[in-house]
Amino acid sequence: MFKKLLISDFKKLKRSWIWVFVVLGPLGVVLVQSLNFGLRYDYMTNTMYKDDIWSGLIQEVYYFSIAVIVIGMALITSLIGGMEHRAGAWKQLLSTPVKKTHVYLSKGVMGFILLLLSCVLLALGTAGLGILLQFGTAIPWVELLRFTFFPYLAALPFFAVFIYLAVHYKNQGVVIGVGILSLAVMGVGPAWSPSSWPMLPDEWVSSSLNVPLGIATGVCLIILASLLFAREDVNG
Incomplete structure (x- = not known):
């Protein structure tokens, strides 16, 4: 039943703007860095990152992508929740013989996949930008995947909060507003704070701890929210 719910949710995205935001976020980051390196090519390659130009590109992408990840989470979750609210479909959906927890978890899993x-x-x-900029084809995939996936996984507690708000509030401005506030506090606070987890430390061991903490906390929050959802009424 859960699989059918998830497939049904993805089918609803056919005419949604959500795919635009899925592509627009990473595309925007890459375009900004293409301008950054294109306009300052000699300085970036011969001075600033002359020792390891690939690492330099990856670091620049990472710094800019954190903000895009948080705002992207808020936008995509708001669109996921907004689809049902705009159609007034929550009552109809929840009247079907499906578990309410499955309905909620389907939204969460869909958002995670997107x-x-x-x-x-x-x-x-x-990787494509680096090749176009003639950095060579010896792409440091481990470092690249670390800095593109780790911040997202470490930020999953924020995703859990956003999806909860998107489902419970018909006014999706609430999600966007909380997303902007979350961006403002990102990196603020002690190392154990969830707001610090997406800001990966330089040490590999320390940054590796941020990811399982983010995943574990995010999953726990989503499961808890699904149990609350099963006991509450949703308007719309």
Whole structure:
């Protein structure tokens, strides 16, 4: 039943703007860095990152992508929740013989997959940009995947909060507003704070801890929210 729900949710996206945002986020990051390196090519390659130009590109993409990830999470979750609210379909959906927890988890899994796809596009776009900029074909895939996927996985607690708000509030401005506030506090606070987890430390061991913490916390919050959803009424 859960699989059917998930397939049904994806079918609803055929005429949605959500695919535009899935592509627009990583595309925007890559375009900004193409201008960054294109306009300052000599300085970036011969001075700033002369020792490891590929790492330089990946670092620049990483710094800019954190903001895009958070805002992307807010936008995509708001669109997911907004589809049912705009159609007034929540009552009809929940009147069917399906578990309410499955309905909620389907929205969460769909959002996770869409954002994961954005990360894939970001990694491929970064690799393609480096090749176009003639950095060579020896792409450091481990480092590239680390800096494109780790921040997203470490930020999953924010995703869990956004999907909860998107489902419970018909006014999707609430999700966007909380997303902007979340971006404002990103990196603020002690290392154990979830707001610090997407800001990967330089040390590999430390940054590796941020990811399982983010995944575990995000999954726990989504499961908890699905249980709350099963006991509450949703308007719309």
